[in-house]
């Protein structure tokens with residue numbers, strides 16, 4: 001893991017922190033391991049390893065896990081990470097729901113909550129519902145606040161991660177410039193982090209999903225819009241101010257259809273759920289014949305992406321062709337992204353791939369045609385592993401990431 005050294009205070013005992021992080025990450029990722037193995041891999045001296053292990057054991061962060069093979073003499077004690085040492089609260093703000101979970105440090109849930117919200121009810125009502133769902137899951141979990149390390153929140157963007165402010169969530173009424181991070185942090189008195197949903201999903205895949213163990217990946221989500229999250233050297237790449245990763249607004253055709261952002265011909269205007277539904281309606285208006293015509297027309301404004309993908313699964317050639325065309329154009333956006341970032345993997349998630357999994361193969365075939373030959377075979381284009389849970393697991397993951405980066409926080413307070 002590459003640590004962001006710029007964020008460490010200049011007067012801290014940097015080497016000690018780095019050594020501790022290195023040992024802890026090794027035990028977490030490769031445990032159970034012995035002290036000798038840790039010294040071999042980290043190149044730290046054996047006494048230094050013993051000191052760190054003693055410190056981590058006293059706090060309950062690591063525990064013993066049986067004995068390894070002896071190479072002469074006593075069998076070595078093996079050490080493993082204790083994922084129940086601390087817990088994390090994850091909150092996902094959506095258009096119609098606030099979801100929350102408490103998970104351990106392996107992202108295993110111990111309590112879950114879900115409150116329906118009315119997007120038109122205004123920011124103070126929605127904020128109270130955020131508090132309510134957090135209060136409920138804390139109570140259900142039976143945990144005390146000192147067992148909970150922090151709260152991770154993801155929200156529709158754009159989000160100012162540094163300031164902890166939701167700048168604007170156009171679909172939620174009055175949800176502009178909300179200092180959500182500090183409001184939640186003040187109420188609960190623990191570390192709170194805020195991230196936009198697409199970035200959180202990428203962080204979730206990195207820690208617990210399809211990107212686990214990878215360094216450079218792009219996570220692309222096709223729902224009613226198209227969101228992206230870029231991971232470079234195991235870190236989310238946010239870019240300047242409102243954040244990078246707006247792959248849905250790559251221009252595919254400068255004279256193309258109107259996009260929700262005000263521009264023309266964006267990827268989202270061709271390949272998102274909204275674009276697919278709109279294209280079906282346009283084709284029907286143009287007089288394209290399909291046995292499903294009556295069904296589509298009956299649905300009218302109720303026609304959703306799910307209706308279209310169900311029709312495609314049922315063999316409707318109009319739905320199949322519209323999805324194929326959208327996937328072909330999506331592949332253009334992905335090929336552009338690959339040429340920019342050269343990631344190890346592109347991870348594809350969201351409703352389009354979940355409802356109609358064949359889309360993945362269509363996309364892969366067209367990306368192959370467009371990406372420079374010499375490295376296409378090395379790049380994997382793979383489905384999301386976390387699916388609909390990517391955002392909320394990501395909200396938890398960013399807090400877990402913080403804890404492993406700043407391992408001195410694990411050692412604060414009284415020993416367990």
Ligand SMILES: [Zn+2]
Pocket residue numbers: 248249259260261262263266267268
């Ligand atoms: Zn756009």
